[in-house]
Amino acid sequence: MLQDFAVETGRAIGSIKQRETWGGHKIGIWINSFRTRRDTYDAERQAVLEDLPGWAWTPQDDAWNATLAELGHWVTEHGRMPRPTAADETEQRLGVWKRNNKNRRQGRADDQTTRLRTLLAEHGELMP
Secondary structure, three states: OOHHHHHOOOHHHHHHOOOEEOEEEEEHHHHHHHHOOOOOOOHHHHHHHHHOOOOOOOOHHHHHHHHHHHHHHHHHOOOOOOOOOOOOOOOOOHHHHHHHHHHHHOOOOHHHHHHHHHHHHOOOOOOO
């Protein structure tokens, strides 16, 4: 059902709100339930959930993933990285987010850092 949601709506699983329903199902409650019961799932079931587009185990990861995706779309649309000193609020917010995460994540090798590093490298910006 969640895979169908992602395909039909084009939305990431992490964008689902707690009270959201889709196709008559309370999918927002499902997401919260899956996250709460994570420790009871075997590795195979956890992997199935993690393969869903935009899946994250915590809302904080959802927000981080959504901002990274927004940054990627912005860069694709404008052909450059956003500036933290820009007059445009969206560009400024994304520029500050990028700068802060680039500094904060230096030397790390987790999945989020690797994805940020890859996006930056695709646009000629290195991250140690």
